[in-house]
Each structure stands twice: as structure tokens, then as C-alpha cells.
Amino acid sequence: MPMFKKILIANRGEIAVRVIRACRDMQIKTVAVYSEADKNALHVRMADEAFCVGAPPSNESYLRGEKIIEAAKKSGAEAIHPGYGFLSENAEFVSQAENEKITFIGPSPDAMRAMGGKISARKIAIEASVPVVPGTTESLKSAEDALQTALQFGFPVMLKASAGGGGKGMRFVENVENLKIAFETAQAEALASFGDSSIYVEKAIVRPRHIEIQIFSDKHGNYVHLGERECSIQRRHQKVIEECPSPIGDPELRRKMGECAILVAKAVDYVGAGTVEFLVSDLDKSFYFLEMNTRLQVEHPVTELVTDIDLVREQIRVAAGEKLSFTQDGITWNKHAIECRVYAEDPDNNFLPSPGKITRLQIPQGNGVRDDSGVYEGAEVSIYYDPMISKLAVVGRTREEAINRLRRALSEYKVDGIKTTLPFFREIIDDREFIEGKLDTSFITRFNERKKEIEIDVVTRDLALIAAVLAAGYKQVSEMPGNSQKTPSRWTMAGRLAAHQNRF
DSSP states (O other): OOOOSEEEEOOOHHHHHHHHHHHHHTTOEEEEEEEGGGTTOHHHHHSSEEEEEESSSGGGTTTOHHHHHHHHHHHTOSEEEOOSSTTTTOHHHHHHHHHTTOEESSOOHHHHHHHHSHHHHHHHHHHTTOOBOSBOSSOOOSHHHHHHHHHHHOSSEEEEETTOOTTTTOEEEOSHHHHHHHHHHHHHHHHHHHSOOOEEEEEOOSSOEEEEEEEEEOTTSOEEEEEEEEEEEEETTEEEEEEESOTTOOHHHHHHHHHHHHHHHHHTTOOEEEEEEEEEOTTTOOEEEEEEEOSOOTTHHHHHHHHOOOHHHHHHHHHTTOOOSOOGGGOOOOSEEEEEEEESEEGGGTTEEOOEEOOEEEOOOSTTEEEEESOOTTOEEOSSSOOEEEEEEEEESSHHHHHHHHHHHHHHOEEESSOOSHHHHHHHTTOHHHHTTOOOTTHHHHHHHHHHHHHHHHHHHHHHHHHHHHHHHHHHHHHSTTOOOSSOOHHHHHHHHHHHHTTO
């Protein structure tokens, strides 16, 4: 099968730009699709051709598979790259594209369906002898059904949407009293988000690491894993900082997890880039299959920086029928990479979205720094889509070097006009637990608690200083011979307080 001459990117933002750049490297023409809100977007400006596919809401544009396929046919595109999100894991869209003789750059619809439901994915993992978190393999019928099942495993438990993702339809339940309301809210959220209210239950692993394995396979039966990514730093069950490799630093654990990830992929005849996610216990390094994402991941740059493999280019090659350009023996993990997802959100206001116009944009550069961005100075951050505007990634010879490089890059990164998560990341990288690699899925909760303790300590210190200065002032004045003034002036006290504070 010859290499594609033209590819349509069925996405927007930074991932659309990322795919366009890979296509340019391969001398492949690109076609962008866009909503009315994205007519001036960076990916539209960069593509060779662009087609409007509808109104701003994603269900009227980027989720309209028939319009995207129509754009592919009009442009003469031979293949569609879905990026991630939107239609990237929609098996029906894949089938529709294949019916029009358009290659989908990703796995088959059968593999996608098999791994798309978390309950069916658990069954496949169990059949492949891959360890899974103790839980159900069938959806729960009612809150009472959930209660009886939870009592079998013991609390705490996790309620999860079978068709879920991004933390939607997921609830952590500590005890019997909280289960009924948690089940009902998880079920309602799952139905609203995915059109499927199916809920299952798992035993909760206390303070687990969230670690995923990047796998790749081709149409010739070759399967390779590219190691792990540490994805434990999450807010609202969504990742915000990722690393490759994990600070857990265990090559034998990597080998075992990689082998299990490949077993899962082989069980569904998987082709292309995929990610198998695990929960890992820090206590004994036991690991459990969580789910498989049948697409490229947001955090793929850290794997690329460590392995020196262009995953998007490899996706295109494999979809065109070529063999993988690397083997398992050729993969090494001699570097360390860290990525921060830069969101247009206000971290001081519960990470609420901060849409608006970017009035200033200064992107960090230099050795070992990479910024995958979908915006530019003067661009509008829309209210209609995910607020991630870029991914800042760095690489170093060691984790310490990578952290220092990230600290420098974050200090150079400037965005005005909107709130971003950059200040939050600047605090994280100076956190003791982060520097020591003590990570798990409750990291941000503990980090926020530590911040509050520090703030309380600072206030307490300042109050103590004020009290000490006042006491010293009163004593000094009262002991002065012949001094009839019982209290120093406010200006005197202010000067003494400032002098004391400058000592700290």
C-alpha cells in the first residue's frame, strides 16, 4: 500500500497542529476541519485546505461524522487522523470511513468496541491472565445491587461508568452511608455524558499510582511497548502532569507491565498506537489493569522525548501498511521527560475555565524544551471546547535535570488576557513530595492541604512578630528615664515592625 498523499485531521487545537507537523515532515498534504468558532484557529491556518463542518457546539461540528467524511471525500483525502477526544474512539465513525474507502489512522472498529466498554475490557484482561482490580464484570442494576457487591469486596470502593472517561461517572465511596447517593449521581452523570448509564464497582486501591504503558503494533503481527508514563497527578480524575519513565524506577516492573499490556492488545488483534492503563500499589508494587485507550494519548510527547520515536509519524506509517520502524530491543529509557498540561483555567478558583483573548504569549524555548500549542498571541480561547491550550514538555538526562529545566521553562512562559494553570505548576515543582517522586492519585489533595498549612504558619509567624515588636516597644518606652509617653507613635512602631520582618 503506497503512502498517503493527503490526510484529513478530524480534530482541533494543539493535537491538530501536532498531526499537521508530522504530515509536513512526511511531505503529506493536510486538510483541516473547523467549527464556526474556530475559523481563525491555528490548525486552520496551518493546513493546506480547510472545511467548515458546523456551528460552534461540538455536537454540531467536530462530532458530526458524516460532515467530516464528506469533507474528506471533497478534498480527496485518503485517510483520517482522529487525534484524541471527539470521534477518536467512535467505532461507528471508523466503519463509516472504511465504507467510503477512507483509511482510519487507528485500530479496527472491532478492537475499539471490545476495549471501549470498561466492563468488556475487564473481561478481556481476565481472559488474557492480566491482573485486574477486584470488581464486577457486569453492570449493576440498582443501588441495592451495588451495595451487596461492595460489601463483598469491602469498603472503600470505586463506582465507575462502563462507557466512561475523563473521570465522568466515577465516585469514590468510603462507607455504606454514602453509596446510594454516589450510585445515583454516577449513573445520572454517565447517562448525560455517554448516553449509557451502566455502572460497575471496583475495590478501591488506597493511594495508588496511575501508570500507563504505551504500546504499538502493526498489520504484520509485531507488538512493542515503549515503557511507562507516570500519570498520578490529577485533578477531578484528569491528568495534569505526566512523566516518562515513572519515578518509581523499577525496570522489572516495567517489563512485567509491558508484557501484560501487549497481552491485552493481542487479545483484540490491536493495530496502531494504544495505551493500557494500570493502578500500581506503592506498598508492594502490585499492579492491576484499569482500561485501554484505543488512540493516541494527550501525554504522548514525554514518550517521544525519551524514546526518540515520532508516534504520530509511526501511526501514519502503520496505517499505510508499513512495518514498525523499531523493535523491543531497540527501545531504551536513558532520559527523563515531564509534561504539564497548560489549561485556560483559574487554579485559585477551583480550576474554573477562563475563556477570552490571549493578549500576550511568550513561549519558553531552549535545549530540551518542547511546547505543543494550538494558540497564538491574539487568539480567542473558546467557551465551547476543552480549555487546554498547550502542553509544555521538557527532557533531561535525569529526573533532577528535567525538573530544573521545567522550572526554568515555567518561569519563561507568559500568558496574559486569560487565567492559566502556569502558577499552579510553578508551585508544584517546588513541592517536596513532587521532588522526591512520592506520587499517587491523591497528590493534589495533599498538596493543597500542605499549602493551607504553610499559609496558616505564615499568618501565625506574622502575628507573633507583631506581638513581639509591640511588647518590645512598650517595654523600651516604659523603661526610658523621664519619659512620660506611655506608648510609642504608630510611625515608630511601623518602623520597628519593618526592621524585625526584614530579619526573616
